[in-house]
Amino acid sequence: MKQTPPLKHTPLDPSSLDPIRSLIPEGRDGLAALLETPGRGQAMRISLDDMVMDYSRQPVSGEAMDALVALAETRQVSGWRDAMLAGEVINHSEGRPVLHAALRDPEQAMAREGVDAMAAQVDYLLSLGVEDIVSIGIGGSDLGPAMAVEALAPFHQGPELHFISNIDPAHLSDCLATLNPLTTAFIVISKTFTTMETLANMVMAKRWITDAGMAVSERMIAVTAAADQARQHGIDNQRILTMNDGIGGRFSLWSAVGLGIMIAVGREGFIDLLAGAESMDRHFAMTPPEANMAMTGGLLRFLHSTVLGRSTQAIIPYDQRLARLPAWMQQLEMESNGKPAALPGEGASLGTAPVIFGEVGSSAQHSFFQLLHQGPTITPVDFLAPMNPVSFFGGDDPLVQHQHRALLVNMLAQADALALGAVSNGFPGGRPSTIFTWDETGPFALGRLLALYEHITAVHGWMLGLNSFDQPGVELGKKLAGRYQQWIDGDDAIDLTESSAHFLQRFRDRD
Structure with a gap:
């Protein structure tokens, strides 16, 4: 019987990424060739009930995904997952489950x-x-x-x-x-x-x-x-x-x-929210990596931020009511994984958490999508949308259906434009994206979506060898703010830079 080694956050060897990097095609032609592969639309699709993850516009072949899954095995990702879900202490810095x-x-x-x-x-x-x-x-x-x-x-x-x-x-x-x-x-x-x-x-x-x-x-x-x-x-x-x-x-x-x-x-309604999340927990726990939404999403984030060095990730929900979702995801990923990865040797560095940003579609198309299409850096995009509207006028109202269809057509057009571009018009293409869809946005569907991104974040952290469940960097600013307040209150023993002292002196003068 094969014994599972004890779980331990180990340094990530940068050379282990080279074989994966060699399998990723470059630019518009490489991604276009992948999209023309017969059966790709079905092969690069994962379903959980009415929820579908379509990652066919990601620059990965089956071979590349196999290599990522193999690396995940050496990084003990499944072991960390199982330990978390079993309630074991995996937040070692704080000694907590x-x-x-x-x-x-x-x-x-x-x-x-x-x-x-x-x-x-x-x-x-x-x-x-x-x-x-x-x-x-x-x-x-x-x-x-x-x-x-x-x-x-x-x-x-x-x-x-x-x-x-x-x-x-x-x-x-x-x-x-x-x-x-x-x-x-x-x-x-x-x-x-x-x-x-x-x-x-x-x-x-x-x-x-x-x-x-x-x-x-x-x-x-x-x-x-x-x-x-x-x-x-x-x-x-x-x-x-x-x-x-x-x-x-x-x-x-x-x-x-x-x-x-x-x-x-x-x-x-709250119980439905929990039930939706629990359905994703079961999927995460019981589904093999190649058919696992959370595992695949986490590996793709690792691919872009760490293997390919892409430092940003856009979250674009085509659902107006999900307007605050990107801000929630900012904290989720950036506070969890915005830490240096442990690497062998001095001076080595790899990307960890990407900068998460986003806005609802189609509004976002009229603000920063110009950068996504033609900017000098590549930003992977997650598109998210319900296939059916929930409206005061009724989901079956013809005008509501017409507008919602236009919304989804815009989303698909943006995903294809990013991937395929129009080289003759200066659109380079080769820009990756994933499309997540579900029936309609209600408590169950929302809970399932949020749990998915929680698990994506955890998988990404385990790939990096990080503890995604502490946040030591948050505390430094709090401590400094407390010291500055002490100085304002008259404690001249607090050491300040000259510029900070000039700024804070205005509060002393006011008091």
């Missing part, structure tokens, strides 16, 4: 208990007769819930949700200016309950509540892994939802962090 997938598994007690606890708080808020709920958080405590609530707008059935993240006082004050304190409640989300931006906005929200003669204990719910900290800030113990330390912020919308999503779409 990675448990976001467990929140989607209805057989897990933490998943069932989490939904029940959230539903109880939703019932409480509805009993108050609130019409508006302000969710205060930042990073993973904001991007995921805000994106999902907007994506599921046709399914809303509760109070209006407002998401506040920025410490800029304009963000919260402009929101509160439109609300009635008698019919407003707040959710404050912070894993540690020490996040500076979130606590500052919470203090301002508390003042607004008390100035209106309302009790903070009745109008504010906390979501945190540090219940003691929340209590110290005056949150009623009955209004605290807890989250497990093994749930990273950027993977947390499935937890109590997603309370705003449940408020928007109801308990059953």
Whole structure:
């Protein structure tokens, strides 16, 4: 019986990439030749129920994909996947398991208990007769819930949700200016309950509540892994939802962090979201690499960012309600894998996380697609779209159908134009893309899509030998901001550059 070696993040040997690189055709002619291969449209297509991944416009042959899969085996990607899904400690820098997938598994007690606890708080808020709920958080405590609530707008059935993240006082004050304190409640989300931006906005929200003669204990719910900290800030113990330390912020919308999503779409809608994600988890866990969407997506990202050195990735959803999806994906990939890869030898370097950017189509076609088509660097593109619309007018309305068809035709045209170009007109072609489609955007389909990209991110990190579940670089700026505040408050022992001292002196002078 073959023994599996213990899991370990090992340095990536750059020379191991050379055989793969040699299999990738260059330019428009190479990609066009691949597209003309009989049966390619079916061979480079992966389906999961109504969801289809078409990567025929990627510069890979079957041989190239086999080579990537073989490298993934030496990088122990399947082993890391299995360990993550089994709840083993794989976030070694923080000594924690990675448990976001467990929140989607209805057989897990933490998943069932989490939904029940959230539903109880939703019932409480509805009993108050609130019409508006302000969710205060930042990073993973904001991007995921805000994106999902907007994506599921046709399914809303509760109070209006407002998401506040920025410490800029304009963000919260402009929101509160439109609300009635008698019919407003707040959710404050912070894993540690020490996040500076979130606590500052919470203090301002508390003042607004008390100035209106309302009790903070009745109008504010906390979501945190540090219940003691929340209590110290005056949150009623009955209004605290807890989250497990093994749930990273950027993977947390499935937890109590997603309370705003449940408020928007109801308990059953939230359960559908979890069910969609769980279907992708099962696909990821049980499907061979060559037919595995997440594995293939992660290997293609590794191919472009690391093997071919392409430093950007565009995410273009042809679904207006997915407008905030690129921002969620920015944090997901760039915070997870925006770290140096361990390499043998000094001075060696390889690309890790690409810069993720994007906008909804077809609007994006009229802004930065010029660069995608004719710019000097190649940016891989992920196109994403539902095949059927969800509309106030009804999905079968002829005008709605006509516009939605035009939307999808535009998407396909852009993918082919990027791949094939028009050399005589100065369009070089050879620009890779993947098209993801599904029936229509609802809670189940959204959950499945988001889980797919979570797993793509993890596969990419395991290929690089990275821990995709910590974020040490985020902390340095926070520490410096704290030191600068100490200097403003009069601590001259804090060492500053001359330019920083000039900037901060203006605050001392004002005080």
